[in-house]
Amino acid sequence: xxxREFQQLMHDLYFENDKKRGRxxxxxxxxxxxxxxxxxxxxxxxxxxxxxxxxxxxxxxSLANVLNIDLEExxxxxxxxxxxxxxNNPCKCNFRL
Amino acid sequence: xxxREFQQLMHDLYFENDKKRGRxxxxxxxxxxxxxxxxxxxxxxxxxxxxxxxxxxxxxxSLANVLNIDLEExxxxxxxxxxxxxxNNPCKCNFRL
Numbered sequence: 001x002x003x004r005e006f007q008q009l010m011h012d013l014y015f016e017n018d019k020k021r022g023r024x025x026x027x028x029x030x031x032x033x034x035x036x037x038x039x040x041x042x043x044x045x046x047x048x049x050x051x052x053x054x055x056x057x058x059x060x061x062s063l064a065n066v067l068n069i070d071l072e073e074x075x076x077x078x079x080x081x082x083x084x085x086x087x088n089n090p091c092k093c094n095f096r097l
Numbered sequence: 098x099x100x101r102e103f104q105q106l107m108h109d110l111y112f113e114n115d116k117k118r119g120r121x122x123x124x125x126x127x128x129x130x131x132x133x134x135x136x137x138x139x140x141x142x143x144x145x146x147x148x149x150x151x152x153x154x155x156x157x158x159s160l161a162n163v164l165n166i167d168l169e170e171x172x173x174x175x176x177x178x179x180x181x182x183x184x185n186n187p188c189k190c191n192f193r194l
Protein backbone atom coordinates (compact mmCIF):
# COMPACT_ATOMS: atom_id res chain seq x y z
CA UNK A 1 0.00 0.00 0.00
CA UNK A 2 1.22 3.46 -0.89
CA UNK A 3 1.82 5.99 1.89
CA ARG A 4 -0.35 8.40 -0.07
CA GLU A 5 -3.15 5.85 -0.37
CA PHE A 6 -3.24 5.33 3.40
CA GLN A 7 -3.23 9.09 4.03
CA GLN A 8 -6.10 9.46 1.53
CA LEU A 9 -8.04 6.68 3.29
CA MET A 10 -7.74 8.57 6.59
CA HIS A 11 -8.94 11.67 4.72
CA ASP A 12 -11.96 9.83 3.29
CA LEU A 13 -12.87 8.30 6.65
CA TYR A 14 -12.23 11.12 9.07
CA PHE A 15 -11.34 14.47 7.50
CA GLU A 16 -14.66 16.12 8.23
CA ASN A 17 -14.16 15.71 11.97
CA ASP A 18 -10.38 16.12 11.80
CA LYS A 19 -10.82 19.52 10.15
CA LYS A 20 -13.18 20.71 12.90
CA ARG A 21 -10.73 19.54 15.55
CA GLY A 22 -7.95 21.65 14.05
CA ARG A 23 -4.18 21.16 14.15
CA UNK A 24 -3.75 21.33 17.91
CA UNK A 25 -6.82 19.16 18.52
CA UNK A 26 -5.37 16.52 16.21
CA UNK A 27 -1.94 16.82 17.78
CA UNK A 28 -3.43 16.14 21.22
CA UNK A 29 -5.06 12.98 19.85
CA UNK A 30 -1.71 11.89 18.42
CA UNK A 31 -0.08 12.44 21.83
CA UNK A 32 -2.90 10.51 23.46
CA UNK A 33 -2.20 7.55 21.13
CA UNK A 34 1.50 7.81 21.99
CA UNK A 35 0.43 7.45 25.63
CA UNK A 36 -1.61 4.35 24.83
CA UNK A 37 1.37 2.90 22.96
CA UNK A 38 3.52 3.55 26.06
CA UNK A 39 1.07 1.65 28.20
CA UNK A 40 0.93 -1.42 25.96
CA UNK A 41 4.73 -1.40 25.53
CA UNK A 42 4.95 -1.50 29.32
CA UNK A 43 2.48 -4.36 29.54
CA UNK A 44 3.98 -6.30 26.63
CA UNK A 45 0.86 -7.60 24.85
CA UNK A 46 2.11 -7.96 21.26
CA UNK A 47 -1.34 -7.79 19.64
CA UNK A 48 -2.23 -4.59 21.48
CA UNK A 49 1.17 -3.12 20.59
CA UNK A 50 0.40 -3.73 16.90
CA UNK A 51 -2.96 -2.02 17.24
CA UNK A 52 -1.51 1.03 18.99
CA UNK A 53 1.31 1.34 16.43
CA UNK A 54 -1.44 1.38 13.75
CA UNK A 55 -3.32 4.08 15.66
CA UNK A 56 -0.25 6.29 16.02
CA UNK A 57 0.28 6.03 12.27
CA UNK A 58 -3.41 6.78 11.62
CA UNK A 59 -3.32 9.90 13.78
CA UNK A 60 -0.07 11.08 12.23
CA UNK A 61 -1.78 10.78 8.83
CA SER A 62 -4.83 12.69 10.12
CA LEU A 63 -2.63 15.43 11.53
CA ALA A 64 -0.78 15.63 8.19
CA ASN A 65 -4.18 15.97 6.44
CA VAL A 66 -5.17 18.88 8.67
CA LEU A 67 -1.75 20.49 8.15
CA ASN A 68 -2.11 19.97 4.37
CA ILE A 69 1.16 18.00 4.39
CA ASP A 70 1.84 15.12 1.99
CA LEU A 71 3.53 12.51 4.23
CA GLU A 72 5.15 10.78 1.27
CA GLU A 73 6.60 14.01 -0.08
CA UNK A 74 8.09 15.09 3.25
CA UNK A 75 9.74 11.75 4.05
CA UNK A 76 11.18 11.46 0.54
CA UNK A 77 12.62 14.96 0.93
CA UNK A 78 14.12 14.30 4.36
CA UNK A 79 15.26 10.70 3.63
CA UNK A 80 16.06 10.48 -0.11
CA UNK A 81 17.47 6.95 0.10
CA UNK A 82 20.37 8.00 2.29
CA UNK A 83 21.15 9.47 5.68
CA UNK A 84 20.35 13.23 5.70
CA UNK A 85 23.68 13.96 7.40
CA UNK A 86 26.41 11.59 6.15
CA UNK A 87 24.65 10.78 2.83
CA ASN A 88 25.42 7.07 3.26
CA ASN A 89 23.16 4.00 3.21
CA PRO A 90 23.53 2.50 5.73
CA CYS A 91 24.24 5.57 7.81
CA LYS A 92 27.86 5.80 8.97
CA CYS A 93 27.66 8.97 11.04
CA ASN A 94 25.56 7.69 13.92
CA PHE A 95 23.23 10.61 13.17
CA ARG A 96 20.60 9.19 15.49
CA LEU A 97 22.79 8.10 18.42
CA UNK B 98 6.15 5.14 -2.30
CA UNK B 99 4.96 2.02 -0.51
CA UNK B 100 4.68 2.08 3.30
CA ARG B 101 6.77 -1.10 3.31
CA GLU B 102 9.44 0.49 1.12
CA PHE B 103 9.84 3.41 3.52
CA GLN B 104 10.00 1.09 6.54
CA GLN B 105 12.66 -0.97 4.71
CA LEU B 106 14.64 2.19 3.95
CA MET B 107 14.69 3.04 7.66
CA HIS B 108 15.82 -0.54 8.29
CA ASP B 109 18.66 -0.25 5.76
CA LEU B 110 19.80 3.10 7.09
CA TYR B 111 19.44 2.70 10.82
CA PHE B 112 18.54 -0.79 12.02
CA GLU B 113 21.97 -1.62 13.38
CA ASN B 114 21.76 1.22 15.89
CA ASP B 115 18.00 0.93 16.36
CA LYS B 116 18.43 -2.70 17.41
CA LYS B 117 21.05 -1.79 20.02
CA ARG B 118 18.78 0.93 21.40
CA GLY B 119 15.94 -1.54 21.94
CA ARG B 120 12.20 -0.99 22.00
CA UNK B 121 12.08 1.45 24.91
CA UNK B 122 15.12 3.35 23.63
CA UNK B 123 13.39 3.78 20.28
CA UNK B 124 10.12 4.73 21.91
CA UNK B 125 11.87 7.51 23.85
CA UNK B 126 13.29 8.85 20.56
CA UNK B 127 9.79 8.81 19.07
CA UNK B 128 8.46 10.75 22.06
CA UNK B 129 11.34 13.19 21.72
CA UNK B 130 10.36 13.82 18.07
CA UNK B 131 6.74 14.33 19.19
CA UNK B 132 8.11 17.02 21.51
CA UNK B 133 9.98 18.69 18.64
CA UNK B 134 6.80 18.59 16.57
CA UNK B 135 4.93 20.27 19.45
CA UNK B 136 7.52 23.04 19.53
CA UNK B 137 7.35 23.78 15.79
CA UNK B 138 3.53 23.60 15.81
CA UNK B 139 3.63 26.22 18.55
CA UNK B 140 6.01 28.41 16.56
CA UNK B 141 4.21 27.92 13.24
CA UNK B 142 7.13 27.56 10.80
CA UNK B 143 5.57 25.45 8.03
CA UNK B 144 8.88 24.12 6.67
CA UNK B 145 10.00 22.97 10.11
CA UNK B 146 6.60 21.41 10.74
CA UNK B 147 7.04 19.33 7.56
CA UNK B 148 10.48 18.19 8.70
CA UNK B 149 9.27 17.18 12.16
CA UNK B 150 6.27 15.31 10.73
CA UNK B 151 8.77 13.39 8.56
CA UNK B 152 10.90 12.63 11.63
CA UNK B 153 7.94 11.34 13.65
CA UNK B 154 7.09 9.01 10.77
CA UNK B 155 10.74 7.91 10.49
CA UNK B 156 10.94 7.08 14.20
CA UNK B 157 7.61 5.27 14.12
CA UNK B 158 9.02 3.13 11.29
CA SER B 159 12.23 2.50 13.27
CA LEU B 160 10.24 1.51 16.35
CA ALA B 161 8.14 -0.84 14.19
CA ASN B 162 11.37 -2.38 12.87
CA VAL B 163 12.63 -3.05 16.39
CA LEU B 164 9.23 -4.47 17.37
CA ASN B 165 9.27 -6.65 14.23
CA ILE B 166 5.95 -5.09 13.19
CA ASP B 167 4.97 -4.58 9.53
CA LEU B 168 3.39 -1.09 9.56
CA GLU B 169 1.48 -1.76 6.35
CA GLU B 170 0.02 -5.00 7.68
CA UNK B 171 -1.15 -3.49 10.97
CA UNK B 172 -2.83 -0.45 9.42
CA UNK B 173 -4.57 -2.57 6.79
CA UNK B 174 -5.84 -4.83 9.55
CA UNK B 175 -7.10 -1.96 11.74
CA UNK B 176 -8.38 0.23 8.87
CA UNK B 177 -9.51 -2.10 6.05
CA UNK B 178 -11.01 0.69 3.94
CA UNK B 179 -13.70 1.49 6.49
CA UNK B 180 -14.15 2.72 10.04
CA UNK B 181 -13.22 -0.05 12.53
CA UNK B 182 -16.38 0.67 14.55
CA UNK B 183 -19.27 1.65 12.25
CA UNK B 184 -17.82 -0.05 9.12
CA ASN B 185 -18.66 2.99 6.98
CA ASN B 186 -16.54 5.13 4.70
CA PRO B 187 -16.74 7.97 5.55
CA CYS B 188 -17.16 7.14 9.21
CA LYS B 189 -20.67 7.88 10.51
CA CYS B 190 -20.20 6.94 14.15
CA ASN B 191 -17.89 9.74 15.22
CA PHE B 192 -15.54 7.01 16.45
CA ARG B 193 -12.79 9.52 16.97
CA LEU B 194 -14.75 12.37 18.53
